[in-house]
Amino acid sequence: MSESGYIIDRVVLKGATAPNHNDTQFVIEVSELYSSSPIFRITSGADKLSINQDKSWVNCNDGYCLIYWALQSNWLLNDIDDIAWLATSTDGDGGVTGPAVLLRETQFNEVENDLEVFELTVLDDYNNVISDWTNQNWPYRLSDSATLQVNGKVRFEGIPDADLNQNDAEVEVRLTAVQLNPADGALDTSLNWSVSWFTEVSVDGLFSVTASTPGMGQVPSNTNIVISAHISRVGPPSEMNSGAVDRTSVNMKTRFIFDTANPVVKSVSIYDPAGLTPADGHIWTLNQDIPIQVTIEDVEGLDTELVVYTWAEYADDSNGDGVMDEVEYRVSTVSVNYASSTAVVDIPAISWQEVKGPFESGRLSIVLAIDDLAGNGLQNGGNFGETNDSATIIVQDQLQTLIDTSALSLDLVEGNILPSNKHTFTYSLTDYNGINSLDKISIALVGRESPDYCNIDYIPRTDVIYYDVNCFEGQPEVKISQISGLQKWYVETEFYLSWSAIINHQNLTGVPSLKVFDDGQDLMLGTSYIRGLSWQVNSAVAVDNILFADTVEPTGMTLNSTLWANPGDLVVATSKLYHNQTTILLRTLSHSDEFGCLVNGVLQPMEALEFVNGEIKCYYEIPSDTAVANYQIVIWTSSANSTYYDSKTGIINIDYDQPILQLELQDLLRIDSNQLTQVMFEGQILESMPIINQQLTVNWNLVRNGIIINSEPFSHDIELYEAAEGHYDFAGLVNLGYLANHTLLENDELVIWLSFSDNSGQSLLGFATVNEPLMPRITWYEFLPIINLVELRSDKPTDGETLIIATRIVNTGLESGNLTVNLHDDSGLLLQHRTIYLDGGKWELVEWEVEAWTTGDITITVGLENHSESASLTITDVAEFESQQEDLIGTLGLVVILLVIVIGGFAYAYLQRAKELERYTKHHLEQIALRKREMSNIAPKSMITSEEE
Numbered sequence: 001m002s003e004s005g006y007i008i009d010r011v012v013l014k015g016a017t018a019p020n021h022n023d024t025q026f027v028i029e030v031s032e033l034y035s036s037s038p039i040f041r042i043t044s045g046a047d048k049l050s051i052n053q054d055k056s057w058v059n060c061n062d063g064y065c066l067i068y069w070a071l072q073s074n075w076l077l078n079d080i081d082d083i084a085w086l087a088t089s090t091d092g093d094g095g096v097t098g099p100a101v102l103l104r105e106t107q108f109n110e111v112e113n114d115l116e117v118f119e120l121t122v123l124d125d126y127n128n129v130i131s132d133w134t135n136q137n138w139p140y141r142l143s144d145s146a147t148l149q150v151n152g153k154v155r156f157e158g159i160p161d162a163d164l165n166q167n168d169a170e171v172e173v174r175l176t177a178v179q180l181n182p183a184d185g186a187l188d189t190s191l192n193w194s195v196s197w198f199t200e201v202s203v204d205g206l207f208s209v210t211a212s213t214p215g216m217g218q219v220p221s222n223t224n225i226v227i228s229a230h231i232s233r234v235g236p237p238s239e240m241n242s243g244a245v246d247r248t249s250v251n252m253k254t255r256f257i258f259d260t261a262n263p264v265v266k267s268v269s270i271y272d273p274a275g276l277t278p279a280d281g282h283i284w285t286l287n288q289d290i291p292i293q294v295t296i297e298d299v300e301g302l303d304t305e306l307v308v309y310t311w312a313e314y315a316d317d318s319n320g321d322g323v324m325d326e327v328e329y330r331v332s333t334v335s336v337n338y339a340s341s342t343a344v345v346d347i348p349a350i351s352w353q354e355v356k357g358p359f360e361s362g363r364l365s366i367v368l369a370i371d372d373l374a375g376n377g378l379q380n381g382g383n384f385g386e387t388n389d390s391a392t393i394i395v396q397d398q399l400q401t402l403i404d405t406s407a408l409s410l411d412l413v414e415g416n417i418l419p420s421n422k423h424t425f426t427y428s429l430t431d432y433n434g435i436n437s438l439d440k441i442s443i444a445l446v447g448r449e450s451p452d453y454c455n456i457d458y459i460p461r462t463d464v465i466y467y468d469v470n471c472f473e474g475q476p477e478v479k480i481s482q483i484s485g486l487q488k489w490y491v492e493t494e495f496y497l498s499w500s501a502i503i504n505h506q507n508l509t510g511v512p513s514l515k516v517f518d519d520g521q522d523l524m525l526g527t528s529y530i531r532g533l534s535w536q537v538n539s540a541v542a543v544d545n546i547l548f549a550d551t552v553e554p555t556g557m558t559l560n561s562t563l564w565a566n567p568g569d570l571v572v573a574t575s576k577l578y579h580n581q582t583t584i585l586l587r588t589l590s591h592s593d594e595f596g597c598l599v600n601g602v603l604q605p606m607e608a609l610e611f612v613n614g615e616i617k618c619y620y621e622i623p624s625d626t627a628v629a630n631y632q633i634v635i636w637t638s639s640a641n642s643t644y645y646d647s648k649t650g651i652i653n654i655d656y657d658q659p660i661l662q663l664e665l666q667d668l669l670r671i672d673s674n675q676l677t678q679v680m681f682e683g684q685i686l687e688s689m690p691i692i693n694q695q696l697t698v699n700w701n702l703v704r705n706g707i708i709i710n711s712e713p714f715s716h717d718i719e720l721y722e723a724a725e726g727h728y729d730f731a732g733l734v735n736l737g738y739l740a741n742h743t744l745l746e747n748d749e750l751v752i753w754l755s756f757s758d759n760s761g762q763s764l765l766g767f768a769t770v771n772e773p774l775m776p777r778i779t780w781y782e783f784l785p786i787i788n789l790v791e792l793r794s795d796k797p798t799d800g801e802t803l804i805i806a807t808r809i810v811n812t813g814l815e816s817g818n819l820t821v822n823l824h825d826d827s828g829l830l831l832q833h834r835t836i837y838l839d840g841g842k843w844e845l846v847e848w849e850v851e852a853w854t855t856g857d858i859t860i861t862v863g864l865e866n867h868s869e870s871a872s873l874t875i876t877d878v879a880e881f882e883s884q885q886e887d888l889i890g891t892l893g894l895v896v897i898l899l900v901i902v903i904g905g906f907a908y909a910y911l912q913r914a915k916e917l918e919r920y921t922k923h924h925l926e927q928i929a930l931r932k933r934e935m936s937n938i939a940p941k942s943m944i945t946s947e948e949e
Contacts, residue, residue, distance in 0.1 A: 006063040008033055011089045012043075013069060019084040019101045025077065030067060033060045040069075048077035065089075073111055075235035078243035080111035112156045113244040115169055117229040117252050119153040131227070131254035136338075139224070141259040141300050141373035146213040150197075152229050154205040157247040164205035170233035173197045173209040176226045177219045177258070193219050198232060214258060221261040222299045228253035259374035263298035265381055266342075268366060268391040273520030274439035277461050279366070280391040283437035285398040286519060289349035290364065292391075298372040301339035308332045308347055309367035309384070314357030324365045326384040339373060355395040364393040399432035401516060403525045407490070408533065410512060416538035417497050418579045420473060420588040425456075425493040427514060427527075428483075435460045435480065435489045440517040443493060445471070445535075448513035448528045454501065456493055471501045473588075499590035502539050506641055509536050540580035541593060541639035543616075546650035547574045548633075554761025557692055561650040564689065564759030568624035573597065574617050575635040575648055585614030592641060598634040622654065629654055655760035659687040663754065663768045671736070673744065674781040674815060681718060682731035687758050691728060694720040696756045698734050699770075702742055703749040714738060720756075746780045784813035785838060787871040790862050793847070797878045799855045805848040805873060807862050811838035819864060823848055826859035833865075852878050 010031040016023040026045025032038045038058040040051045055070030082105055088098030104110070122131040125147050130140040142148075150173045156162045177193035197209045213225065231246035270279040271291040284290055296302065309329040311317075316328045336343045347366075356362035367389050368381035382390030407428040417423055425443055429435060438460050445454040454471035458464075458478045467476055476495040483490060502508060511534045514527040548563035549572040550556040556564040565571055577586040577595075589595070589611055597604040597618035610617040616635055631654070636647035663683035671679060681698055699713040718732035736750060753773040756764050768774040789808035797803055809821060816839045823832045836844050852858060855878045863870035 007092045008060065008063060008065055009090045009092050009094075011065065011067060011087065013067075014086040014088075014099070015045075015080075016084040016086060017080050019086065019103055021086070023084070024086075025080065028069060028071070030056075030058060030069075033058050033065055033067075045077075047074075049073040073113075075113050075239035075244055076241050077111055077113060078241070079109050079114055081109050082106060083110045108158055112159060112162075113234070113241065114157040114247045115154050115164070115231050115234050115244070116157045116246070117152050117154050117171065117231060117248040119151075120227075120229050120252055120254065121151045122227055122254055123149040123151075130256050133254065137373070139254075140256045142213050142225075142256050143374040143376055144213060144216045144218075144258075144260050148211040148213065148227070150209045150211055150227065150229070152207055154201050154207065154231060163203075164201055166203050167200050167236055168205070169201045169231050169235065171199055171201060171207045171209070172230045172232040173199070173211055174228050174230060175211060175214070176228065177214070178224045178226055178255075180224050191219065191223065213256075216260055219258050221259055223258045224255050225258045226253055226255045257300050257374075259300040259372060259376060261299060261372075262376045262379035263296055263302055263370055263372050264379050265368060265390060266295040266297050267293075268368075269293045269295075270393065272439070274459075274517065277459075278391075279393055281436060282391075282393050282461060283433050284352065284393055284395045285433060285437060287352060289351050290355070290393060290395070291349045292347040292366065292393075294343075294345045294347060294368060296336075296343045296345070296368075296370060296378070297341060298376075299341055301341060301373045302336050302343055303371045303373060304336050304338050305370065306334045306336050306343070306345055307369040308334060309369070310350060311363075311365040311384075312350060312354040313362040313364070314359070315351075315354035324363075324385050324389070329365075329367065329384060336370065352395050355393075356397075361394060361396045364395060365389045366391045366393075396433055396437075398519070400430075401432075401438070401518065401523050401525065402430040403514070403516070403527050404428040404430070404488075405527065408514070408527065408530060410533040410535065412533070412535050413538065413579070413582055413584065415534075415536060417535050418582070418584060419497050419499050419502050419537065419539055419590065420586065421579065421584055422494055422496055425495070425512065425514075425533075426491070428488060428490050429516070430486070430488045432487050434487065435482075437461075438516060438518050439520060441491070442513075442515045442517065444513040444515075446508075446510040448515075451513070454497075454510065456495060458493070467495075470504070471498060472496060473498045496587075497537070499539075499588065499592070502537055503590065503592045503641075510534065538579055538581075539590065539640045540644040541586060541589075541637045541646065542578045542580045543635055543637055543646045543648045544576040544578060546633060546635060546648050548572070548650060548652070549574065550761065554757065554763065556655070556760040559692055561648070563650070563652045564655050564692075564761075565622060565652055566655055566760050566762065567622055567626050570619065570621045571652060572617055572619055573633045573635060573650055574615050576615050577611075577637065578614075580639075580644065580646075587614065590639065594638040594642075596636055598632075598636070600628075600631055622652070626654060653689065653759070655689055655758060655762060657688050658762045658765045659685050659756060659758045661685055661754055661756075661764045661766035661769055663766070663774075665768075665774075668752075668768075668774060668776055670777045670779060671750075672779045672781050673746075676737035676744070676778075677735045678733045679736050680731065681734055681754070683729075684723070685720065685728045685730070685756060685764070686726060687728060688726055689759055691720065691722075692759050693757070694722075694728065696720055696730050696754060698752065698754055700736055700750050700752045702739055702744065703751055704745070704747075708751070710740065710742060714740070744778075746782070748778070749775055750778065751775055779814075781815045781840075782813040783811065783815040783817035783819075783838075783840075785809055785811050785817075785819050785864055785867060786869050787862055787864065788843065789845075790871045790873045792873060792875055797852050797858075797875050798881050799852050799878055800881050801852055803850045803852050803858075803875065805850060805860060805862075807846045807848070807871075808843055809836060809838065809846060809864070810843035811840060814840040816840055820866075821846060822863045822865055823850070824861045824863065825853075826861070831860070854878065855880050 010029055013028045014024050015026050017025060026048055027043045029043050030038055030040050040053060040056050042051060050072045052070035052072055057068050059066045082103060085102040086099035088096055090096050120131060121129060124130050124142060128140060132138060154164055154169050154171060174194060174196045177191040179191060197211050199207050199209050201207050229248065229252055231248060234244040234246060235241055268279045269276045270282050276293065279292055309331055311324045311329045316330060318328055334345050334347060336345060350364060355364045365386060367384055368378060370378050382388055386392050407426065409426045411424050431438060441458045443456045444451045453468060455468050456476045457466040465475055465478060473496040476493055479492045481490045512530045514530065516523045516525055546561045548558045550563060550565050550569050551572060552569040563571060578584060579586065595616055597609055599620050604618060608619045618635055631652040633650040633652060634647055638645050661683065667680055696718045698716045698718060701708045701713050702710050716734045718730045720728040720730050723729045751773045752768065753770045754764060754768050755770060787807060788810045789806065791806050793804040793806050818835060818837050821834045821836065822830060824830055831850055832848055834846055838844060858875040858878055859872055861870055861872045
C-alpha cells in the first residue's frame with residue numbers, strides 16, 4: 001500500500017462471498033506495522049480460520065507497506081466459490097482509504113469443506129473384484145454369509161491433491177436389497193432390507209471395511225444387493241459443521257446378485273421311439289446306444305461345466321456284486337453356456353452293450369453335478385447308488401406282450417352307454433418287460449377307423465392320459481393293479497361320455513378298439529375290433545313321481561304325489577330324473593334337452609326351477625288370497641333330440657280352516673285322585689277335509705307351586721273315527737296318574753291339552769287345546785290313619801295283673817282302608833296286634849288287655865303298620881303283688897278312694913276327649929259336605945259349557 005509521506009496505523013483485510021460488506025465471512029486486522037513484531041489478529045470469524053503468525057509478515061517503508069497474510073481455514077468455513085477480498089487502511093490521523101477489492105474467478109471453489117468418496121473397490125472371498133463392471137462376470141453371484149472387503153478413498157470435493165488426515169471423516173458402507181425391474185432396469189428398494197458398517201478414514205483419506213452378504217432367509221434369492229459408500233460424518237468430531245456435507249456421486253456404488261437357490265434338475269429324459277420320456281425307471285429294449293437329455297435350471301445363472309457320472313452294470317461293476325459303488329462310476333463333462341438360467345444338455349450316447357452285455361438285463365445309473373455362479377451345488381442331481389441316483393435305466397431284451405381277451409368288458413346298460421354316467425372299460429395285460437416298458441395303450445370307443453375320436457391314450461411310463469376333450473366330460477381315470485406273483489396287470493379305464501358328443505353325433509354308436517404300442521409300433525394283439533362290446537347311446541330321460549315339500553310352518557302332509565297346504569305356503573315339487581328304462585339318476589342335463597314345470601297349465605319361469613343331484617325342483621308360492629281349491633303341478637322333460645317326452649303330475653289341496661275340538665267336559669272338570677289311572681276323554685273334531693293321520697294326542701304337565709316339574713309333557717294317543725263327513729269322534733281312557741319318576745302330591749295340579757294337526761299341518765282350535773289348556777280340580781282321596789288316644793283304663797296296676805289299655809284310631813282322609821295296629825313293650829317285643837277297617841272320616845276304639853310283667857314303670861308303644869304314626873304310654877309305679885288280708889282290707893279302702901278319684905278324673909278326661917273328637921268329626925263332615933256342594937255347582941256349568949261349544 002502506498003501513502004507517500006504518511007504513516008499507516010493499521011490495515012484490515014475482509015473475506016466475503018461477494019464484493020460487499022454484508023457478505024463478509026471473516027475480518028483480519030494487522031497493526032504495529034512499523035515494529036519488528038506486527039500484530040495480526042482476527043476480529044471476526046475467528047471460529048472459521050486461524051493465522052499462521054510464523055508465515056505472516058509486514059514490510060513498511062514510510063507510507064508504503066507490503067503485507068503477507070498466511071491464513072488457515074478450518075471445517076467451519078463453508079464452501080466459497082470465488083472469495084471477494086476487501087482491504088482498507090487507516091492512517092495515524094484516522095483517515096481511511098479503501099476498500100480495495102480483489103475477486104478471482106476460478107473453476108473450483110476457493111474454500112472447500114465438502115467431501116466425496118471417489119474410489120470404491122469390493123473384493124469377494126476369491127479376490128474377484130466384484131465392483132469391476134467391465135468384467136464379463138459382472139454382476140457377480142454371491143451366496144449367503146460371504147465375506148466382502150470394501151476399500152475406498154475420500155477427498156475434498158473435486159480436489160484431487162488435497163488429502164485428508166486421519167479421523168477427518170467417518171464412512172458408511174451400506175448393503176441394500178433391491179429388485180431389478182426387467183422392463184426398464186430400474187432398481188426398486190421396496191424390499192426394505194439394509195445393513196451398514198462404519199469406519200474412520202485413515203491418512204490420505206483411505207478407508208477399508210470387512211462386510212458380509214445377507215444370511216440365509218434374510219433376503220430372497222435372486223435379489224440384487226447394492227453396495228454403496230457414504231460419508232456419515234464430515235470433519236473431525238470436534239469440528240462438526242452442518243454446512244459441510246457428503247458430495248459423493250450417486251453412481252459411487254456397485255451391486256451383486258444374492259444367490260442362495262441351488263440349481264435344479266428339471267428332467268432327465270431318454271429319446272425313445274415314442275418320444276422324449278423320463279429316463280428314471282425306463283426300460284430300454286432297443287439294441288441301440290442310449291441317448292439321454294438333461295434339463296437344468298438356475299434363476300441366477302449356471303456355471304459352465306456339467307459333470308456326469310455314469311455306471312454301466314456290465315462294463316463298470318468291477319467286483320461283480322451288483323452294487324453301484326462310488327469308485328466304479330465313470331466321469332465325463334459337458335459344457336454349459338455361461339450364466340444360462342436354463343440348460344438343455346445332450347449327454348453323449350451310452351452303449352447298450354456296456355450296460356447289458358450278454359445278459360437279459362442290465363442297469364445304467366446316472367448322477368449329475370453342477371454349481372451355479374454363486375457356488376451353490378445341484379439340488380437333485382442324485383448321489384451314488386441305485387436308490388439315490390438321478391436316474392436308473394434298465395436295459396432288457398424285448399419280451400412278449402399279451403392281452404387276455406376273456407377279461408375284456410365294458411359295463412354297458414342294456415347295450416347302451418349313458419351320457420354323463422360313469423362307465424368302465426376293463427382288460428388284463430401281460431408284459432414280461434413290465435407294463436411301464438410300453439409306449440402307449442390306446443382305446444378308441446367308436447372304432448379303429450376313428451382312432452382320434454372318443455379315444456383314450458394312456459402312457460404307462462409317465463401315468464399320463466391323453467383323451468378326446470370333445471367326447472368326454474373330463475379326463476378319464478386309469479386304475480392299474482398287478483396280479484400278485486405275475487407280470488400281469490388288471491386295468492380299468494373309467495370315463496364319462498359327454499352330452500355334447502351326443503348332440504354333435506345324433507346316431508353315435510361304436511365297436512371299441514384296444515391297441516398296445518411299444519418301441520414306436522402297434523403290437524397287433526388282435527383287439528382292434530371288439531364286436532362283443534359294441535354299443536349304442538341311450539339319451540332319453542324319464543321323470544319319476546313328484547314329491548312335495550311344504551317349506552312354511554305349519555307344514556302339510558304328502559301322500560301319493562298329493563300335498564295339503566295353506567294359502568301363502570312356499571311349496572317345492574321334486575322329481576328325480578332317470579336314464580330312461582333304468583334306475584340310474586342323471587348327473588347332468590344336456591343343453592339340447594328341455595324341461596319345465598306347469599302349475600294349473602301355466603308354464604313357470606326358469607328362475608323357479610332348479611336341477612340338483614339328479615332332481616328337478618319346482619318352487620311355487622301359493623297366493624295368500626287364493627280361492628282355488630287345488631293346484632295341478634306337472635313336471636316334464638323333452639330329451640333325445642326332442643324324440644322322447646315324459647311328465648308326472650301332482651296335486652296341491654288348499655286347506656282354509658283349522659280343525660275344531662269339541663270335548664265332553666262333565667267328567668274332566670273335577671277328578672278324584674284315586675281315579676286318575678282311568679280318565680275318560682271323549683268328544684269330536686270338526687275338519688273340512690278327510691284326515692290322513694287319524695290320531696289325537698292327550699298331553700299333560702305336573703304343576704307344583706306354579707312350576708312345571710316334568711321336563712317333557714306326558715302324552716297318550718287316542719284313535720279318531722269318522723262319524724260323518726267332516727266329523728271325527730274319539731273316546732278313550734287315559735292314565736293321567738302316569739308321571740314317570742314323579743309323584744302326585746296333595747295340592748298339585750295337572751295342566752291338560754289335546755293336540756292334533758290336520759293334513760295341512762294346522763292345529764286344533766277350542767277349549768282344552770294348547771292355547772286354552774284344561775286344569776281340572778283334583779279331589780284328594782287318601783287313607784290317612786292317626787292315633788288319637790292312648791290311655792290306661794286299669795286302676796292301681798300290679799305286677800302279674802291285667803292292664804286294660806284303650807287306643808282310638810282315626811282316618812283323617814277320604815279313602816277307606818285296612819290297617820294293622822301293633823302293641824310293643826319298651827324293648828320292641830310285639831305284645832299284640834289287631835287289624836281294623838276304617839272308612840273315610842271314621843274312627844275306631846281298640847282296647848288291649850296286657851298282663852303287667854314287672855314292677856315300677858312300664859312303657860307300652862302303639863304303632864300303625866306301614867305308617868309312621870306311633871304313640872307311647874308309660875305306666876308308673878306298678879306295685880308288687882301281696883296276699884295278706886289286712887293289707888288287702890287297707891288296700892281295698894284305698895282302692896275305693898282312689899277309684900272314686902280316678903273315675904272322676906277319667907270321666908272328666910273322657911268327656912273332654914269326646915268333645916274334641918266330636919268337634920273334629922263335625923268339622924271333617926262339614927268339609928266333605930262343602931266339597932259335595934262345590935261339585936254339584938260345577939257339574940251344571942260344565943254341561944252348559946259343553947253344550948255351548
